[in-house]
Amino acid sequence: MELTREKDIDPSPLEGRKVAVLGFGNQGKAQALNLKDSGIEIVVGLRGSSLNRAVAQELGLKVADLADATASADVVMMLSPDEILGDLYREVEPHLQQGAALGFSHGLAVHFGLVAPRDDLDVFLIAPKGPGTALRSLYKAGKGMIALWAVAQDRTGSARAIALAYGRAIGCARAGLIASSFEEEAVADLFNENAVVWGGVPELLRAGFETLVEAGISPEIAYMECVGELKLIAELIDARGIAGMREAISNTAEFGAMLGGPAIIGPEVRQRMKTVLQSVRSGEFARALRAEAQGDYPKLKAARKAARSQPMEDVFARLDSMTRD
Template identity: 35%
Template sequence: MVLSGDASLLKGKVIAVLGYGNQGEAQAKVLRDSGLEVIVGNVNDEYRRRAERDGFRVYDIPEAASRADIIMVLLPDEVQPLVFNDVVKAVGDRDAVIDFASGYNVAFGLIRPPDRYDVVMVAPRMIGAGILELHSKGMGYPVLIGVANDHSGRAWDYAVAIAAGIGAIGRPGGIGVKVTFKQEAFIDLLDEHTNWPLILASFMAFFDVATEKYGVPPEAVLLEMYASGEMAEVASRMASLGAFEQLRLHSTTSQYGQLSRAFKFYDMVRRVVEDEASQIWLGDFAREWTLEQLAGKPKFNALWDAARGSDMARGEDGLFRLLGRR
């Protein structure tokens, strides 16, 4: 279901944006430009000082929550469970709307908001810098909207109003799509577990085969794969034209090669996607990642060491230095 509306329901409300990072800064600024009263909750770090320089009243996170009618939890996923009980204590028994920009913690039981609050999700499909750029042009962007708890009977209205207030819907290019918290978390993780890792694995295998077995210069391989920027241009055309229609901008040799191999590889990739989807939906990944964090992230750090130590990473570093990017 596609949703539409405006931000009028938020007029006269105090909105606390918790976390002034990538999404927090962008959403706070757009909400303020929409004529709404916005305060920021953040720990004492550079992000807090940035919010103060940007003219916001900034408080510790519980204090900001205690002053607000609408509480937007825009902290990193792994931080949210550590502070959420303090937020709940600060809000107490009064009515409040709690908004999440990701369904992850609520969907997998890492946060269990009390029933006495409206609990909504407005999840932008746009990075913070992109939100601000589009806002400057009067343009909107896609968001996924959900409700986990409708205590007041108006939770959906509040969710839609927040989506309008942050400049997503009600503008050209904007769209709000109704989903559950779990559906949002599921497709977000599935994208991160299949599309992007498969692309990275393809790059790594491409690089190793081309350089080790066929002697192609690393610089040529990296430029062909992504370093030239051509891949980013293709992705941009996918967003504007569609994954298949953008193929018409390629040579017929390229069209045939891509389509024939996509259908050739489909069954193999489908099995990978099915397996990852099951692990995500059943909560296996959420448990895995929680345990990894509790252990001090040893596997996470080892994976980064392996990536940085790869031949491809070394080749990339050399090329990017030649190009003046590092």
């Protein structure tokens, strides 16, 4: 694995150049503010109707329409939802300068063909491995969030240098920039979201909670056991790795985990993970995401509503109001 740190990165490829950040949501806001604080000249590109215009301006950022921001920039960062990046790219492509650099924070749109970048452009990826809020708070604390980087097109010979300088300017190189590819980043990230931390874990927590409640355990105790301890194990794994986490818990917990873990995550779960991986790799997931956006997100809206009406959400609200300072 090739990991590059701040001290080994030349910041000059961004000096005297202008960056347009298209989008001011989770990543757009954090990256724009980090770039500004790193002394980079930036403009935030937004739709005319955007309510984020006022927010960005209040934070001291220059704001322009998508076309004008794009036309004025040497580096254009595509920080809007992945599933609409194809439409956004088609809108701004005529305004991109010859030989400009086009950046992404996820490999999906380019790898799965939603965006087919013009031939004269440099195309790079800086994918911070965490949410924008943490990217910003780490930067302000003098730290950074690890990120993957890659180059899909190098037409000027500077794509690599620009990608690394960009990763440095948003603070990620303080933690480290890991060399990857658009394909590897997209597949690994989507697989994790579908099957592991964001898809698998919440379903495991819910199944555990419901099993205990159905067996007569009080919902509050079931919630505290099955959901409330997640933060503790996450912190232990983060600090010590999985083996170190095991050594930090009681023999009882460790023995139970040794017997129960493989019994729950057996061969059939691993087989289903392979099926999910196949759906990611084949582009089936990316196509479904695109169709979801074209239909105005019917499945996502229904899933959000269903999640809110789960009994465990009431338990969370009760426990939260009782235990918060």
